[in-house]
Amino acid sequence: MTTNIDATSGVRVHEIYKSFPVPDAPGTSRLVLGGISFSIAAGELVSLVGPSGCGKSTLLRLIAGLDVSDSGELLVGNEKIVGPSAERGLVFQDPNLFPWLTVRRNIEAGLAARGVLREKRNEVDEFMRLVGLEAFANAYPHHLSGGMAQRVALARALINHPKVLLLDEPLGALDAFTRMRMQDEVLRLWENRRTTMLLVTHDIDEAIYMSDRILIMTPAPGRIDREIDIDLARPRDRTSDSFLHFRSEILEHLHFAGKAADVST
């Protein structure tokens, strides 16, 4: 497995503004991102937390190239982001597997979409093993549990060896136990491959457990309010004093930051 750590896989978000028209009031628009700036080093795992509606998912879509910002600059390495590309994978809360394809063919989809399936078919087995789904190769998505489906989605996104993996609450729909197992799974994938990862989450424990750094956003229009380096060795102990210290620090901050009632803990 090749690692993708090199300077070209860092992400730079500079002064990004994005507004959306308000459906009920024509002619007006709502500012969702108000000049947000930050950067992610190559191979870094960064979490984005903040009150809902602060533009986290919008930002992820902009980095993925699925939407266009009103102004500002988005770079991966030294290249401007102009549209979607296989070098920036995206995993949603809903695994969004193609229901008409088997597990194996879903994982292959990334290769097929780029037209390189023939040359790289041998990698499919590797990725099925990587996420532990060899036994379900010919199953259709609706037979999979939520955790399994999300593993397929991860494998599908990773098979293109993206420079950056964008995760939009990927574990948000899973039950607590599956969720914790999947956090380890994602960490293992990250440690193996050192793909730059940007994780949007509502779960503060998850953010502390997984990330190198946590970015806390303000309510809309979203900006970075605070950055917290999580300088704990992995694997992290969710009950250690330092873990809990980070936890209360972030919670406290979110309360100071305003409407944080909907942030789950």
Added chain:
Amino acid sequence: MNADAAVTDKPSTLPWPMQLAVPVASLITFGTHWLITQKAPPLEMHSYMLLFWEILGVSIVLAIAQLFWPALRKWMRHMWPIFTASILLIGVWDVITAGLHLLPLPYFPGPAAILRSLISDRALLLDSTWHSLVLLLSGYTLGVIIGLVSGVCIGWSSPVRYWGMPLLKVVGPIPATAWIPLAMVVAPSAIVSAAGLVALAVWFPVTMLTASGISNTRASYLDVARTLGAGRLYLIFRVAIPAAVPNIFIGLFMGLGASFLTLVVAESVGVKSGLGWYLSWAQGWDEYGKVFAALIIMAAFFSTVMTLLFKLRDRVLVWQKGIIKW
């Protein structure tokens, strides 16, 4: 009959009442027929009685075979109540028509007379079925191909939707048969005009349902595909079309129904062959036994075509089924 036996899920044995149901029903039906013909002028009833012996013989053979063949037993468990009811229904028909003369002749012949028409005119019926099949398949295939292409274009591209949708909404609802006067003038031959009308009848629902399936493709599937590096062709052919297939099949079924209707009408007015033509020809000669014979052939023919489409759907949409497939 033993209705609840059809639902129970114990494939061990077939209950006695069920095994006997078909032979007993055929005894009742054909016994009635024998009684009826005793009082009536002697008709040729040889073939009808032959049918009785065949049903009786086959049902007895099957009753024995199912003892050693579980798959057959399962099938019989499911089908026998229906067969029994069908046979009894034929008996009721016989009593109403040939027995009590409750329905006016010659419009409602008894089952024996219908069977006689079916057998005596079998060559022409077979030929008509063959012509109908050719016409149906050519028209349907043409309509489906054009419908899929126009449906995908309308569903995918907004300029095409802008110009195509009004046309579809205005022209589509016109029943294909309403075009018959024009079609007969425009087309080089009656066969071509009939095939074109069938195609037109199929085209509308297939286009409509394909277009709506394509344009309702979940946006997130397309987003995911884009972040996997998909180009436009992949998005259309590997994401939007597969996502639209359940809808497309609804269109194919609606189109098939419309094609049967159009086929029969087109054949009876323009084309000088096919089941539709046979039907109106028999009616012209007041040969209602033949009319019913044609109806029976149509029922068998159309339901077979329909069943084939269902089978195709089950194959293509296997991913929708609740069956575990690994």
